[in-house]
Amino acid sequence: MKSEIEKLGLVPQPNSVELTNGSITKEKLADFFRSLPETLSAKASDSVKKEIQKDESYELEISSDSVKINADSEVGAFYAAQTIRQLLMNDCESYPCMTIKDSPAYGWRGFMLDVSRNFYPVAFIKKILDSLALHKMNRFHWHLTDDQGWRFNVPEFPKLTEVGSWRTNIRGWTGYPPVGGLYSDEEIAEVVQFAAERGIMVVPEVETPGHASAVLASYPELGCTGGPYHVEDRHGIFEDVLCAGNDKVFETFGTIFDTVCRLFPGPFVHIGGDECPRVRWEKCPKCAARMKALGLTEAGQLQSFMTVRMAKMLDERGKIPVGWDEVLDGTEKMGLPESLIVQSWRGIKGGEKAAELGHKVIMSPNTAGCYLDYAPYKDPCEPGNLSTITVKQSYDYSPVTESMGQKEAGFVLGGQGNLWSEVIYAPKIAEYMIYPRLSAIAESLWMSPENKDFESFEKRLEIHKKRLSALNFIYYNGPNA
Numbered sequence: 227m228k229s230e231i232e233k234l235g236l237v238p239q240p241n242s243v244e245l246t247n248g249s250i251t252k253e254k255l256a257d258f259f260r261s262l263p264e265t266l267s268a269k270a271s272d273s274v275k276k277e278i279q280k281d282e283s284y285e286l287e288i289s290s291d292s293v294k295i296n297a298d299s300e301v302g303a304f305y306a307a308q309t310i311r312q313l314l315m316n317d318c319e320s321y322p323c324m325t326i327k328d329s330p331a332y333g334w335r336g337f338m339l340d341v342s343r344n345f346y347p348v349a350f351i352k353k354i355l356d357s358l359a360l361h362k363m364n365r366f367h368w369h370l371t372d373d374q375g376w377r378f379n380v381p382e383f384p385k386l387t388e389v390g391s392w393r394t395n396i397r398g399w400t401g402y403p404p405v406g407g408l409y410s411d412e413e414i415a416e417v418v419q420f421a422a423e424r425g426i427m428v429v430p431e432v433e434t435p436g437h438a439s440a441v442l443a444s445y446p447e448l449g450c451t452g453g454p455y456h457v458e459d460r461h462g463i464f465e466d467v468l469c470a471g472n473d474k475v476f477e478t479f480g481t482i483f484d485t486v487c488r489l490f491p492g493p494f495v496h497i498g499g500d501e502c503p504r505v506r507w508e509k510c511p512k513c514a515a516r517m518k519a520l521g522l523t524e525a526g527q528l529q530s531f532m533t534v535r536m537a538k539m540l541d542e543r544g545k546i547p548v549g550w551d552e553v554l555d556g557t558e559k560m561g562l563p564e565s566l567i568v569q570s571w572r573g574i575k576g577g578e579k580a581a582e583l584g585h586k587v588i589m590s591p592n593t594a595g596c597y598l599d600y601a602p603y604k605d606p607c608e609p610g611n612l613s614t615i616t617v618k619q620s621y622d623y624s625p626v627t628e629s630m631g632q633k634e635a636g637f638v639l640g641g642q643g644n645l646w647s648e649v650i651y652a653p654k655i656a657e658y659m660i661y662p663r664l665s666a667i668a669e670s671l672w673m674s675p676e677n678k679d680f681e682s683f684e685k686r687l688e689i690h691k692k693r694l695s696a697l698n699f700i701y702y703n704g705p706n707a
Contacts, residue, residue: 230322232682235689236312237665238362238672239682240328248290248323252314255321258293259310282364282425283329286310290323301425305362312360315693332625334588335671336365336429336642337664339656342372342440343461344647345407346656352420354660357697359424361668366421367429367496367642373439373458375406378414380485383445383478390440393457397651406457414489427492429548432482435468435475435532436502442466448475450510461648465505470528471512480539487543497536500550500571502529522559529553530560537563548588551576567639571596574627581634588625589641595623596667598645598659602702609659611649618707621666621683624675643667654700661694661701662687 231243284297284306293310297303305328313321337358339346355366370377376390392404409417418428438449439458446453450469458464468475486495507513507525517523520531529552537547541563548567554576562585569588570577577587590596592613601610602617625641643664650656669683684706694701 228682232685233689234313234321235316235686235693236309237683237686237690238669239677239679239686240309240326241673241677242325242327244325246289246323246325249320250288250290250293250323251320252318254291255288255293255310256314259307259314262307282333282362284309284326286324286326286328288321288324288326301364304359304425308360308362312690312693315696316689317692330362330672331674332638332640332671334365334640334642335363335668336367336588336590336640337363337660338367338369338431338590338642338644340369340372340645340647341377342369342375342647344651345375345377345405346647346653347407348409348413348417350653350656351417353697355417355421355424355426357661357694357699358426360693360697361665362425362672363664363668364425364427365429365642366426367431367644368417369431369433369496369646370409371431371433371440372437373464374461375457376440376444377408378485378489379408379411380482382481385444386441386482388444390444390457394459396459411489418490418492427494428490429492429494429496430486430490431496431498431548432479432486433498434479434536435470435498435529436463436500437498438468439464439466441468445478448472448478450506450513463501463503465503467502467506468532469510469512470507470532471510471514471516476535476539479536483539483543483545487545493544493546494548494567495540495545496548496569497533497540498550499529499533499553502552504528520559524556527556527559529555530557530562533566534560534563537566541565551580554579554583571644577625577638578627578629578634581630581637585637587638589627589638590644591623592644595620595663595670596641596643598643598663599647599650602659602663603704605704608702608704609649609655611646615663616705616707617663617666617687617702618680620663621670621678621680623667623670625671626675640671641667642671657700658702661699662691663702665690665694 281298284302286306287294295306376386387408391408392406395402395405442449442455443457504525533553540547551570567586568580573593577589599611600613600615601608604614626635
């Protein structure tokens with residue numbers, strides 16, 4: 227029975243698959259799939275836009291002459307349709323009759339794409355979103371700003387895109403035109419709608435207070451030194467950050483957040499918070515005055531001040547702030563807003579600490595299978611950056627760690643895979659880095675840890691790769707461990 231189920235090649239594997247007597251022809255199953263109402267995706271879209279949490283469970287009953295879907299939400303029904311879609315992509319003329327009962331283990335099942343270090347066109351983003359839907363993933367974390375580029379228009383601050391979206395081309399010959407790009411309001415709306423129709427919520431990220439070179443190049447008065455600054459053509463961590471003592475920074479970002487709230491209807495906005503050096507703050511008179519007024523004893527505590535201030539601005543606009551785990555640093559004096567969601571990336575400790583403090587947590591540790599810009603296999607022939615993460619490591623990943631108690635585990639929303647694009651300058655390279663490791667992460671976030679079976683996944687993955695090929699993806703096809 228297990229081997230027959232594995233031959234279906236479903237990824238993620240449903241919670242329960244019971245094979246029953248008989249079979250259904252591919253033609254009949256395809257007829258049912260085509261007969262699904264066109265309003266299904268539109269209703270799923272409305273659900274995604276209006277709700278933070280929703281029931282994503284479904285039951286699918288396939289007999290020789292009928293197909294039935296039972297779900298309490300449009301999104302659940304949409305996922306049932308994705309299961310049928312996967313079956314129809316198999317190279318066979320009939321399927322065994324079956325009953326599937328399915329629901330996800332975690333409510334946050336995400337993928338982050340960095341479009342600041344290298345800009346990717348809308349057509350590619352939509353291709354990725356469609357593949358996320360096939361894998362029943364429901365969050366698209368869109369990393370829109372960083373040192374190397376600002377990717378959306380803010381009408382009141384036109385230099386953010388006129389200056390901040392472009393940088394020197396260090397990959398071409400001397401004299402090549404600048405590289406970069408930006409997304410128009412219409413393109414962002416297109417992506418948000420396309421995602422929502424597939425049960426996916428878009429979570430925009432606007433970096434604060436570090437990784438700010440593109441902002442500072444556009445508006446130098448927002449930095450501690452006043453410049454000159456430039457949009458970085460290098461990769462790394464840079465000392466010039468937003469000035470914590472300058473009220474104009476918060477006025478500017480208030481306007482930026484107004485634009486973000488207009489463009490992105492979902493409840494979450496990511497404020498970054500990672501890799502922010504304190505060097506400029508330590509020498510800045512304005513930052514010193516801020517510290518004195520707040521009774522702070524060291525520049526590192528300004529990190530918490532900035533986080534609290536940015537999070538409050540989003541709270542006032544009806545949004546839920548999300549920040550990388552550095553938002554936990556220097557919080558002895560200022561604390562953190564209760565609403566702030568902490569995304570753990572520097573291993574698992576940040577997520578564990580946040581859960582202990584009662585914050586909701588997204589687990590995407592770079593040490594446990596979630597960083598897809600790392601090489602997929604330890605081999606000098608493989609592309610990648612910094613380290614190696616295999617398919618098996620991505621599969622073995624779990625958002626809830628062994629040291630978490632039941633209370634702490636209750637704060638874990640789920641997790642995601644992240645693709646940083648410093649060394650990934652083309653969409654086809656990105657595809658190779660994303661799959662099939664994101665397929666493994668998708669199953670790790672859908673299935674309960676006790677039900678996971680890597681040997682079974684490997685067998686099903688060989689079938690699933692044919693689906694990736696059918697969707698015109700270039701993917702890693704080497705050893706899984």
